[in-house]
Amino acid sequence: MATSSVSKGCFVFKPNFKKRKISVPIEDYFNKGKNDSEDSKLRFETYQLIWQQMKSETEKSHSGFQKNSRDWGCQIKLREIPTAALVLGVNVTDHDLTFRSLTEVLQNNVTPYVVSLQAKDCPDMKHFLQKLASQLMDCNVDVQSKEKEGVQVTQKKIHYSMDSLSTWYMNVTQKTDPKIPRKKRTPSQWQSPPVVLILKDMESFTTKVLQDFIIISSQHLHEFPLILIFGIATSPIVVHRLLPHAVSSLLCIELFQSLSCKEHLTTVLDKLLLTTQFPFKLSEKVLQVLTNIFLYHDFSIQNFIKGLQLSLLEHFYSQPLSVLCCNLPEAKRRINFLSDNQCENIRRLPSFRRYVEKQASEKQVALLTNERFLKEETQSLLENLHVYHTNYFLVLRCLHQFTSSLPKYPLGRQIRELYCTCLEKNILDSEEYASALQLLRMLAKDELMAMLQKCFKVFKSSSEKHFGNTAKRIEEFLAQFQSLDAEAKEEEEDTSESQSKGLQKTDLYHLQKSLLEMKELRRTSKRQTKFEVLREQLVSFIDSLVREYLLLPETQPLHEVLYFSAAHTLRQHLNAAPRIALHTALNNPYYYLKNEALRSEEGCIPNVAPDICIAYKLHLECSRLINLVDWSEAFATVVTAAEKMDANSVTSEERNEIIHARFIRAVSELELLGFIKPTKQKTDHVARLTWGGC
């Protein structure tokens, strides 16, 4: 069937009913794309599993802050509408998720009547009430039997007022009242459940509608108990800006602040990436791309997670060995079933080759020829990798505790920044690390103590046994610092004595001299204080930890199995630049069509280029208006010159016609692309719509 017509724009295709029954499972698409891929089904299942786990993890973090809002809403004064203002931040796209879980929580714990409205549904009071009513009835239908459906349809058409709503409410609550005690609802002081109205995007509501609604509903409050929840993206002041005092005084507003999106990102990263729970890891570049899109473009957690999902998908799609990207016992089991091809794949991994080269020659031969030996080795390598990650994250957190509060934050304030630097290059070589250590050497005792304490907690929380030692070391450090207290006091007295001695009545010259001496003395003696020594020890201890555990992931054999590194595909699909693609295609056709005839210097195109490129190039030379005649002649000049080389045998008149037709086509294509538009300013002229490109 054709999909073009002069009378129709939509074409529906329905396959035969029988055919439709056989729906192709998604997995098939996964492996159809590549013939050589191994274990694709398993890979896909793993992908799904990990993704589900990750998703549930993120959703948990969403619902965290809402718990506090549950208990609230009990106090009510006579004329005031209890109101909650949720400050949610600018990441509007994430709000939906928040509101959804909030609605759920409210419905489960407080009241069945939860209605959420969006500004675009309610341009005026009538629509507002209509939406409110219809949603309320829907809520109600869920609770009650659905037999009222017929009534409902008729109700939809009547004009709603607050009166009708409150009578409806009375009816409903009276009906359901006897049920409530049986159901054992959460005890509340409402004799009947309140109606909760969520205004998702408070800022975009028209002021008048909001004001009217609040005034009216405050009149009906005694018979229609209402609770408002405002979703606010900017700041709480907006409530007062939208509502005059007379109206806002009718509200009893309580403010709730949600997590800022940056903190949200931190928790998401913390739960998904900085953990050994999920074997999948991102390389530095991918992480950079994702965080940059987040920080510079939208602040949207949802988008960030989408990026994460895409990278997970890409990883499993493109890397055949990603079948091993699962938890350790399962991976070990799977290694035993690896096919010969997969073994070859392992041998081909660059990191594995590097590893082999380092081994003794007999072992090299064994690794390259003996499948069983290879599998055993792979198992142990994977285990090493797992251990490496466990240590890595512990030490990373520990280091973060030490560096996150340093002045000027040489290694970043957030753990993700630290993580990025660690992934990017060997942190020991970086200047930032050196300066961080320098700063650590200057910290006061109580600060160090606090950090140590936190660090100790980090290590304690992990069950890993080979860090028992480290934890013990830290504990010792703590104890030593504490014991320093007493000694330090004595010392201080000493120094103060000496100081008082030094400051006798002298002339200026002597004073200067003695001060210099004291300074000298202090500098030399300082190194000797116990605190200094201990601090030095601590710093070198941390340094040794970093040296041992914070190695680059690229140095680990088999890291390709777990790390996704194709950052450019990610950026291409998430953060595309259509304008630039268009520009390149028009300016430099050689970029796409690898034909030597098209190769040219920058800023020029050969005359054999596609018509649209030539027309585009010519139009760049014009200012705001373009004369079509001039344009077509210039076009013809170029094209005839190109044709001549092909030695066409067509007659000139016909050729001219054809060239004109080609010009027309190119122009209308440029119009479709939005570079030019017809104008009436001058006959046979078009207007240019873009700047630059000269």
Added chain:
Amino acid sequence: MMSKLESKEDKMLEVQFVGDDDVLNHILDREGGAKIKKERAQLLVNTKKIIKKPEYDLEEDDQEVLKDQNYVEVLGRHVQESLKNGSATDGGNKVYSFQNRKHPEKMAKLASELAKTPRKSVSSNLKSDPEITIDIPQCSKGHSASDKVQLKNNDKSEFLSTAPRGLRKRLIVPRSHSDSESEYSASNSEDDEGVAQEYEEDTNEVILSEQIQAQNRVLSAPVCKETPSKKMKRDKTSDLVEEYFEAHSSSKVLTSDRTLQKLKRAKLDQQTLHNLLSKVSPSFSAELKQLNQQYEQLFHKWMLQLHLGFNIVLYGLGSKRDLLERFRTTVLQDCIHVVINGFFPGISVKSILNSITEEVLNHMGTFRSVVDQLDWIINKFKEESSLELFLLIHNLDSQMLRGDKSQQIIGQLSSLRNIYLIASIDHLNAPLMWDHAKQSLYNWLWYETTTYSHYTEETSYENSLLVKQSGSLPLSSLTHVLRSLTPNARGIFRLLIKYQLDNQDNPSYIGLSFQDFYQQCREAFLVNSDLTLRAQLTEFRDHKLIRTKKGTDGVEYLLIPVDNGTLTDFLEKEEEEF
């Protein structure tokens, strides 16, 4: 007294504000100045590029350095690693730089340059060197002018190379050193006659005029030599902002006044256009095929990603219709899918929703509003999780669908778990349709598919600039309506047509006044009272055959809202029938 003072002040002002430009304009002509300026702007770009190069190479070495400060730049520049992501090698500064004033004849010049440089372009080398630029383009300019003269004068396809050698020499020699815009300055103020005249002149006269201009050259040449250095100096201080305001300072745009009517082949209708184009053998078909094959390999990946909740949008130059069509025929054969031609002028969200409710879901009822319909569809799809629907939208950014409301609705549809959307966009500014909320509804994955295919189907509907309306539709409706009328009524209408055709060259023709019309009809024994005529006219008006307009004097004027070509055709046909 006052006026004198004012004029004095004017003079004072003029004296004060004469800049280099004005001096130059005084000596040369305006275009010359603009042209030189343009050249040094190009030079500027070049030097910039040279400065940028090393930094850029570095970046390639590090593959992707995404430092905060140059993040935006890097994004704009894209990654070099992959071949297929259309990254402009010349970064964003070219794409988004301000426009500077263009020399009106620049296009012809470039055309001749392009035409002349066979494969490799020499001109870019030339451009980089200011000294040569002054000479060479002028030289080529001369060619272009002669080119054009040739083109116009002898349609026997005696082009530049075939032209008599001596003539060519004569044409070029005096020009090569003369001030470049000699020809244009002659018709400087877009004197239409001048241009037209020039083309009617025979070559001798051209040479004559050339000689006259050659006299000018003595004066202008030394100045010309001087200017580049001066300009360069000024250039350092001026920046893009100034250039922008310069480009917009004069409200008048300098273009030539030539119109298509003077050309023989002014407008083609859709059919002949199509026929002509079918004769053109496509170039680079091997490369295009290779490109397409690359994209076709992605089909299964697309299916996978669609199933996982992403939606796919294709961008890049060239029609993506064929590609999507192949996608449809290879992968979607066994699924319910709807193809939506966004470029179809009558498309609307309503029609999309209708085809979903009526043809996909077999629902016969009607809906009060689009939103209701959408809600119904959403509920339906949520209830029946086994239902799956693929939406293929060609040109999601078309005129009819780009509205905020339409995009919102399509976005809501696409956010459903079991509706899969794959769409293509072509317009330069298409991504501006979507704000964050819509983008998260769509959940796009972007794929670049530059195909270089022609937008044949997409442009066939729109009233393109140079495509004549074939008028076959109005013509047939005219005949149909008139056939049902009485002979007298037909006569009345024919009178009106003839009058309109007689006046077709009169630009101020607003229609035939009712009184005159009545008089004419009476004379032709077509009506006997003005009431009959009015009754007849009402019938015409009901069929939208005529339009009435009140003139400035309050008199009713009658006009047939059909173009003259169609009317002529109609008359011819009528005469054949009788």
